[in-house]
Amino acid sequence: MSSRPRNKIFWFYGNLSRSGRRLSPCGRREIMTRILFIGQKPETVDYSDPALPPGFDAEKIAAGIAVAVADIEARGWQGDTCMIAPDETAGPAIERQLSGTHYDCVVIGGGLRIPPRSLGLFEIVINAVHKGAPGAAIAFNTRPEDTAEAAARQLARSGRP
Structure with a gap:
């Protein structure tokens, strides 16, 4: 609590x-400004991938997500998370999350776009967001803890609170 x-x-x-x-x-x-943070489920990440920052593990990512959610709420925004698996369920999971809810900004996690072997998954994410939230700003974080900062950058550029 x-x-x-x-x-x-x-x-x-x-x-x-x-x-x-x-x-x-x-x-x-x-x-109320609504933010959606899309990331890969921490337990499905390949931490041996040299493209990922050294020292990352599921616990650190989960703790970073908690910091991101708290920072979003501290800014007076409503935040939701959509953690996806790197498989055929990713696109439909994002589409379900976006259906029926208006988001002002969708932040896509660095773990989905940084590793070169995640390119196909990243494309699925981008296309699902484009389809399900065409009016939302899209932002990219570098680590879970800077998610709210990434959203704030894009919200300011689009003239939203």
């Missing part, structure tokens, strides 16, 4: 419309 006060959590979640937009005290919808 988060260290946030319980009443703040209740206020936040108790004041969401069905679409996930926050409601003002008067009941009007306020636009």
Whole structure:
């Protein structure tokens, strides 16, 4: 459970419309910036790949993802994660995540685009995002911890909060 006060959590979640937009005290919808972070499931990464930074392992990536989510929330944004396996389920998993939810920015993890042998998976990810969220800004992180920074860069360029 988060260290946030319980009443703040209740206020936040108790004041969401069905679409996930926050409601003002008067009941009007306020636009909430939504971020989707797409990455590879840490347990499916080949850590022996020399293209990956040395010292990466599943625990470090999982901890970095937790930092990313906390940083996104600290900026007042709503963040979701979509961790995919490097197989035929990747594209459909992203499409399911994107269906029915509007995202202002989609951040694609470095582990999906940096290793040369991940090129095919990276193309699947890009095409699924293009299809499922054509109006979303697309950002790229260099490690899980800089996910919010990557989103902020692209949101600022596109004139979004």
